[in-house]
Amino acid sequence: MRSNSITIIRGGTVQVEHTLFSGQSFVWNKSNHTPGIYSSVIDGSSVLIQQINPTSFSVTTGANNLYGIPLRRFFERYFSLDIATQMLFDEEFHTRFPELTARLLYLEGLRVLRQDPYETLVTFMCAQGIGMAMIRRQVSMLCRCFGRETKEGVNGIDTPLFSFPAPSDLAGADPELLRGCCNNNSVRAGNIREASRLVALGKLDLQALSDPSLPLSELQAELTALKGIGYKIADCIALFGMGRFDAFPIDTHVEQFLSAWFGIGSHQKGLSQKRYLHLQEKAVDLLGTSLSGYAGHHLFHCWRTTERNMKAF
Numbered sequence: 001m002r003s004n005s006i007t008i009i010r011g012g013t014v015q016v017e018h019t020l021f022s023g024q025s026f027v028w029n030k031s032n033h034t035p036g037i038y039s040s041v042i043d044g045s046s047v048l049i050q051q052i053n054p055t056s057f058s059v060t061t062g063a064n065n066l067y068g069i070p071l072r073r074f075f076e077r078y079f080s081l082d083i084a085t086q087m088l089f090d091e092e093f094h095t096r097f098p099e100l101t102a103r104l105l106y107l108e109g110l111r112v113l114r115q116d117p118y119e120t121l122v123t124f125m126c127a128q129g130i131g132m133a134m135i136r137r138q139v140s141m142l143c144r145c146f147g148r149e150t151k152e153g154v155n156g157i158d159t160p161l162f163s164f165p166a167p168s169d170l171a172g173a174d175p176e177l178l179r180g181c182c183n184n185n186s187v188r189a190g191n192i193r194e195a196s197r198l199v200a201l202g203k204l205d206l207q208a209l210s211d212p213s214l215p216l217s218e219l220q221a222e223l224t225a226l227k228g229i230g231y232k233i234a235d236c237i238a239l240f241g242m243g244r245f246d247a248f249p250i251d252t253h254v255e256q257f258l259s260a261w262f263g264i265g266s267h268q269k270g271l272s273q274k275r276y277l278h279l280q281e282k283a284v285d286l287l288g289t290s291l292s293g294y295a296g297h298h299l300f301h302c303w304r305t306t307e308r309n310m311k312a313f
Contacts (some may be wrong), residue, residue: 004064006072007172009056010081013109019079021311022301023132024240025113026139028124029159041143041163043067046150051137054109068299079111080294083245088295090288100261103306104298112294113240117206118199119164120241124233125192126182132311134183141181146173170196191228210242219244231276245294248280248287254296255279257303262286305310 008014011147018162020028020038036051052058059075066074076082085108094101126138146165170178170192179189189228198204204226209219216238222236231250238247250258255271258264264282289296304310 003060003062004071005058005060005138006075007052007058008072008075008079008081011055011221012084012086013054014051014057014079014081014111015054015107015249016049016057018107018109018301019111019113020049022110022297023304024236024297025115026127026132026136027119027143027164029161032159039159039161041147041150041161044148044150044163046161062194078114080114080243081111083111083291083294085110085294085298088287088291088298097261100302104121106306107298107302110298110301112245112297114243115241116164117210117241118167118196118235121195121199122164122170122192123208124236124240125188125228127236128188128228128233137183138183142170145177145181146170153208167196167199171200183188188228191226193312194227195226206242212243214242219247223267231273232271234279237258239293239297245291246284246289247293248283248296249293250276250279250283252306253300253303254283257299257307258283260307261299261303 016038017036021030028038028040031039038049040047042061043063043066045061045066047058050058050060059071061071063071065071069077070114089101089104122142123135123139126142127135132296143162143164146169147162150161150163165173169297173193173196175186175193179186182189182192195204199206209222218235219238219242220231223229223237224231229237233249235247235249238244239249250271255265258279259266264286265279283296284292
């Protein structure tokens with residue numbers, strides 16, 4: 001099969017590795033031999049991305065389009081290149097937090113991805129209470145056990161690639177095999193199976209929930225009605241899988257930087273729904289409404305990499 005290759009050039013920086021390995025996606029692989037090359041499967045097709053320089057990257061795949069969208073338009077949308085990341089934090093923020101502003105400049109090319117809603121739903125249902133390495137391991141096992149190995153060849157991909165399972169695949173999954181892919185957590189496996197069943201039957205319409213006109217509170221209510229999904233997971237699904245850049249997820253790291261950098265709340269053990277919503281309201285007041293989640297992901301990755309010296313892979 002003939003491969004298609006495009007080069008995407010932007011006026012600002014695009015940091016592919018920081019973007020793909022910042023805790024928002026767990027389906028990308030690093031090349032075992034060549035730095036700056038990353039591979040995955042999107043819409044059943046092998047995809048290879050290579051960083052060319054700070055402002056451009058190339059995409060190679062055997063597909064002519066993905067989800068019916070021409071390749072260039074798809075990846076401009078996937079990497080949210082319509083968002084001016086240099087405008088995420090206003091002048092008042094820069095004035096109040098000059099040291100933090102200097103740190104954030106290093107991550108100006110970090111993009112929030114617009115990913116598949118179902119893939120994001122399952123991925124973050126896997127993510128509860130565990131570290132990124134374990135999340136990546138669980139997602140990889142799900143793909144190997146229930147996805148399909150891609151047969152098309154793309155030069156430069158040096159690892160076997162498997163598609164993310166379809167809703168019907170996980171809805172009808174063998175419970176024991178699925179449990180093995182969920183860190184032997186039978187409750188988690190059951191919740192993923194049930195959510196997949198609802199999607200497969202059309203009772204959970206993720207495309208309809210992705211409508212940007214839907215109030216965020218209604219989206220949160222729909223997602224948290226599912227077993228195994230609380231506010232944090234719901235906001236991660238909204239932010240990374242539904243293009244809701246106004247959704248601001250809060251986990252332990254976010255609690256910590258809100259307190260340490262901005263004096264919002266104090267890091268306490270446990271996060272009740274009431275406290276979660278209170279912290280979220282304060283964060284949105286600080287960062288603005290429309291892109292608070294996007295800005296929050298920059299702060300999250302900055303905290304983990306510059307304050308805690310942690311890696312996402």
